[in-house]
Amino acid sequence: MTNHMITARGLTKSFPAKGRTVEAVRSVDLDVAHGELVAFLGPNGAGKSTTLRMLTTLLPPTSGEATVAGCDIRRDPAGVRRRIGYVGQGTSGGHTQRVRDELHAQGAFYGLGRRETRVRAAELIDSLELGQVADRQVQSLSGGQKRRVDIALGLIHRPELLFLDEPSTGLDPHSRANLWDHIVDLRRANGTTIFLTTHYLDEADQLAERVMVMDHGAVIADDTAWALKESLAGDRVTLTFGSPTDAAAAAARIGGELDGLVVTVTAPGGDHALPRYLRDLGDAGLVVEAATHRRPTLDDVFLALTGRSLREEAASAAAPAATSDTDPAHRVAA
Ligand SMILES: Nc1ncnc2c1ncn2[C@@H]1O[C@H](COP(=O)(O)OP(=O)(O)OP(=O)(O)O)[C@@H](O)[C@H]1O
Ligand SMILES: [Mg+2]
Secondary structure, three states: OOOOOOOEEEEEEEEOOOEEEEEEEEEEEEEEEOOOOOEEEEEOOOOOOHHHHOOOOOOOOOOOEEEOEEOOOOOHHHHHHEEEEEEOOOOOOOOEEEEEHHHHHHHHHOOOHHHHHHHHHHHHHHHHHHHHHOOOEEHHHHHHHHHHEEEEEEEOOOEEEEEEEEEOOOOOOHHHHHHHHHHHHHHHHHEEEEEEOOOOHHHHHOOEEEEEEEEEEEEEEEEEEHHHHHOOOEEEEEEEOEEEEEEEEHHHHOOOOOEEEEEOOOOHHHHHHHHHHHHHHOOOOOOOOEEEEEEHHHHHHHHHHOOOOEEEEHOOOOOOOOOOOOOOHHHHHH
């Protein structure tokens, strides 16, 4: 279709559910360039995983088309699977094999030679800090350790395109940081294209070159985090006054929201906004006793787009999911 790593047009998935139809994904168009890192954000049930499962050929679309790593998802699903890595949202549960053996089996499955598999497995065990547990059965590991095994399994064949569905959910801050170091290194060394979902807005903000926001099955925003924040939110400036009359006068003057002694205003202009207000209010004889200035976040963006906050979603998503589709799907279907 194009020379993009991922191109989708009109990708749609409906599920029959209790006599009605759930439109999980509604006509999604997307283009991901070679080497790009794109983060998919959205509340629970937005359709992120369903989109990933269609792009990775685990789920047939109801309608629409997509080309992934040069292969059509309908006509050449095996080609797609050979070229991609996929780490699903669930954690690998019941593997009775040891971590190292599991990695070796995955390498063999992808057609890596014995020696190459061993070297690669050792590399991943090292970089994802799995050395302590490499000889233990996967099923005996903690949730965060299993998650790191999932990620190692998805990376064993050095895929040119990697799909990660909530890779860092359930990891402690140290493991999250390690995982990101590994992903950043992987991109630097191999130019790997990465398409991931996350509920951690700070991750998307800091690491992704582009953020796509999904809600109710549709993509509602698609740009750099910087551009999204710049265009939709504006900085939050909070000013505190010594008396309610000063606060009310200031709110009227600058068009802010009044709450007792505090006036809050959303202002464009970044670092220049706060001094501008202080000067203007000072000229009017209104004394500001305290002032704060906060950059907009991706949550402000989502709030502006939908009237809802993603923060609560992030909290509820912190519990690890119960099911697994990471590894068996690869093995059975490729
Ligand atoms: N197999 C299925 N059968 C019926 N409905 C499904 C199925 N899979 C997903 N859905 C529904 O499709 C919608 C989108 O689900 P999806 O898992 O893609 O959301 P998500 O954005 O990944 O959410 P989360 O952040 O919770 O992982 C939800 O309403 C979900 O209940
Ligand atoms: Mg999901």
